[in-house]
Amino acid sequence: MLIEIARFFASLASYDRFRSRYSIRGVMGPDEFHSGYPHAPYGGVDNNAYTNIMAVWVIHRAIEALDLVPDRYRAELVDRLRLDAEEMVRWSDLGRRMVVPFHDGVISQFDGYAELSELDWDHYRERYGDIRRLDRLLEAEGDDVNRYRASKQADVVMLFYLLSADELRDLLQQLGYGLEPEAIPRTIEYYLARTSHGSTLSAVVHAWVLARGHRDRAIRYFEQVLASDITDIQGGTTAEGIHLAAMAGSIDLLQRCFTGLEVRGDRLILCPQWPDTLGTLEFPIYYRGRQLWLKVSGRSIEITAESGHQPPIEIMCRDSLVVLHPGSSVTVS
Known part of the structure; x- marks a missing residue:
């Protein structure tokens, strides 16, 4: 299964001769607001940082898993899956030359993110109060969330939820990018200021990534997670079905995040x-x-x-x- 997942992500990547790197184009990242660019709102975005980095991560894990299999069984597995040397060479190349976009000292959510307009968050909060579903508010005004640096939920920030700082830094170094320590809190704060938290899972992720440096803020997000279904914070979605992933996330925050386990x-x-x-x-x-x-x-x-x-x-x-x-x-x- 791990090999086939790695194969899938490798199949999405194409070589960009101008950059001398591999790109993954036409995707939607975890954010879910950005289905494309303002001029092509349904075409997906290019080089979503989360997608590209996790593609590299899974390729590395597949290579490591193969190395752990005893030689005799490994030969049988490679033969059955028709995994040849040429494919392995490409995996190795992808693991060193995938595009990861940056702008203004932070990891860019995707290519072209820095060219999007900034949203007047204070104006929308003052006008509507609850702006979790910012996309619907903008659509009602005849606007499109694809025009703005705005996220429904964690996207780049998911990297700091799934990977330790050392893991992420090592991955980026293997790709030829640097990530100084101060870039991590800077990136988290940058996207936190541009997230509407339109998903109950957004509070889970932000509670986790803030727990080490901003414990009081992390607890506020943790309280939001606990209240997800008790108070139906999304205004009617609980009747359609409980948010089981947020419930599981609240337990995970207790067991692993606040203990550092x-x-x-x-x-x-x-x-x-x-x-x-x-x-x-x-x-x-x-x-x-x-x-x-x-x-x-x-x-x-x-x-x-x-x-x-x-x-x-x-x-x-x-x-x-x-x-x-x-x-x-x-x-x-």
Whole structure:
């Protein structure tokens, strides 16, 4: 499946001789507002940064997965899928020469984004109040959202939700682009100011990406996620069906975002950032076949392991490394 997904994205890319890079043209990114350009509103956009970067990411993962398969099975798989050397060479080339557009020190949502008009956000908020479905408001005025630097939900910002800063920086470096540390918060703030949050999932993504540097703002978006169906924040859509992805996103924010929970190699990584005003956050997880209990208070976390004969677990929290043995507890901060 991974190989076929990589094949699909590779098939979308065409070589741009002027840029000496590969382009993916005529797509709609996660934003969903931009179905095309002002002169061709239904033709899609070119080189959506999220699409191009994630295409490269999946191609790299497919190559890595093939390398992990034992030689005998790998030969059978390659033969069955008719994956020849020429195709692999093209994948490798795509992984080094895909277009990623930039403008004004930020990652561009797509080619030509910087040429679009700026929207008077204050005017529309003052006039309509709720501008989540900005596209419909503009359409009612005889206008088109394709003309503006405006997003329904996270698009470029999705990159910071799915990839760590190091992963994204490494991908861009392999493509020949630089991404200085200050470019990340600058890019997030740039698009945050141009997003109407017309989807319940937008609050999930923005809560996540703001959690490290702007915890208070992240909690406000988290509260929006929790209220999605309870208060029917989109004004009638809950009756048509609950927003299950936003519900799952709220659990993910608790389990992984506000705890900094991730796995790197053979270590469990934690970096808690939970508001003290919300009390203690407690929940169990399963890690490599064993149950652990996590108790989070502010920037500290207590981890308790069930009894048994399993090997100890290495846990990293910020710059501290501790070892958790079966039937014991450790606290890190």
